[in-house]
Structure formats: C-alpha cells, structure tokens
Amino acid sequence: MLGLAQAAEVAGVKFAEQIDGPGNAKLVLNGAGLRKRFFLDIYAMGLYLPERLRKAEEVGAGELRAALAAHRYKINATAEALGVSRATLYRLIDESPHLRKAAELGRDEIEAALGSADGELEAAVELEVSLRGLKRRMRALGLDRS
Numbered sequence: 001m002l003g004l005a006q007a008a009e010v011a012g013v014k015f016a017e018q019i020d021g022p023g024n025a026k027l028v029l030n031g032a033g034l035r036k037r038f039f040l041d042i043y044a045m046g047l048y049l050p051e052r053l054r055k056a057e058e059v060g061a062g063e064l065r066a067a068l069a070a071h072r073y074k075i076n077a078t079a080e081a082l083g084v085s086r087a088t089l090y091r092l093i094d095e096s097p098h099l100r101k102a103a104e105l106g107r108d109e110i111e112a113a114l115g116s117a118d119g120e121l122e123a124a125v126e127l128e129v130s131l132r133g134l135k136r137r138m139r140a141l142g143l144d145r146s
Contacts, residue, residue, distance in 0.1 A: 008032035013044035021048065028052050054083045056092055064092055065099065072121070073130040102133030107141050110134070114143075 007017040010032045021027040027048035035042040059082055071077040079089040093099045105127060117123035120138075124131040138144055 008046065010034050010044040010046075011041050015044075015046040019048055021050075025050065051083070053085055053088070056084065056088050059084060059092060061096060061098065064096065068093075068099070068128070069125075072125060073128065073133070075130065099128070102127070102129035102137040103140075105129065105134070105137050107143065110138060110141065110143060 008015045008029065008031075011034050015029050015032045017029055019027050019029075028051060030047045030049050030053050032044065032046045034044050063082070067078050067081050071081060075086055075089060079086045082089065084092070093101065102124075109127070110123070113123040113126045114120070117126055120134060121131050124134040127134065129137075135144075
C-alpha cells in the first residue's frame with residue numbers, strides 16, 4: 001500500500017488524483033495498492049476520500065497528546081480531529097514514549113486512580129486512556145464495578 005498519493009499507478013492501473021463521487025462530491029486519492037494472493041496479482045485498488053489524510057510524520061507529539069486529552073482519549077474523535085486514520089493514530093500512540101494503551105495498565109495503578117477519582121471517566125482521564133479501554137482492562141483484571 002502506498003502512502004498519501006497525488007496520483008498513482010499500480011500494476012499498470014492508473015489512479016487519478018481526484019474523482020467525482022456520488023452527488024458530484026470531489027474525492028481525493030489517499031492511497032493505492034495491489035491485492036496479491038500467493039504469487040498472483042488479484043486487483044489494484046485506490047482509496048478515495050473527501051479530503052487527504054495527514055501522514056503520521058505530520059503530527060507532532062504535543063499535538064497528539066493535546067488532541068487525545070481534548071477528546072477524552074476517544075480514538076475515533078481524536079483521529080478525525082487530527083485528520084489521520086485510526087490505524088495511524090494507534091501507530092502514533094504505540095510509537096510515543098509518553099502514551100500508552102489501557103491494556104498496559106496494572107491493577108494497582110487502576111485501583112489508585114479509581115480511589116482518587118470521582119468515577120471511571122475521571123479515572124480514565126487521569127490515567128490518560130479511553131474510558132472504553134479502561135473498562136475493558138478492568139474486566140480483564142476482574143475489577144468490573146458494575
């Protein structure tokens with residue numbers, strides 16, 4: 001899969017930089033790639049979206065942390081605000097030395113945050129993880145409070 005693209009050619013198939021979508025909406029090429037199965041080229045594909053997504057390298061560490069906090073660590077909302085895909089956002093989180101996922105939290109850390117917070121949402125914000133991720137981790141650790 002190619003990254004962001006102005007125009008692309010994959011296995012002899014040319015993809016325009018921009019096309020007209022439903023209702024004459026302009027769609028921009030965001031990437032192109034080749035689907036392979038064993039040694040066969042099955043099909044070439046292009047991903048057209050209403051606007052060009054940003055590259056991971058274009059998102060600074062401070063911007064990433066601020067966007068996550070502003071959207072209470074909700075992945076969909078943060079990815080949309082940053083103009084990146086969810087996969088790119090997860091990669092940015094994985095690569096950041098200052099961020100982590102709820103799955104990395106330990107029992108003691110969660111219990112301490114729950115003890116000092118006014119509810120699970122506040123604990124999630126304090127731990128800098130999503131509420132959904134925190135609840136999933138709590139269930140995995142047998143800390144389900146429901």
